[in-house]
């Protein structure tokens with residue numbers, strides 16, 4: 647999760663809080679299954695499309711608490727039912 651200024655001004659803190667809530671972990675922590683680790687990073691280079699969430703190698707731009715909440719739930723469900731890499735719906 648990008649935490650740098652542009653994303654912060656666009657609501658990154660709320661997005662991070664929602665992801666943390668959905669996964670049941672805090673920033674810097676890994677979930678019980680070892681599937682997800684929530685990390686705040688500096689600018690991902692898409693400042694005009696923030697807040698930006700990066701899952702594996704893919705950016706997900708213009709995230710909101712609402713959009714990221716349903717996505718993280720679906721992402722967790724997919725990841726836990728498959729041995730394939732995690733993708734964001």
Ligand code: FES
Nearest residue numbers: 648653690692693
């Ligand atoms: S500030 Fe978040 S992508 Fe640049």
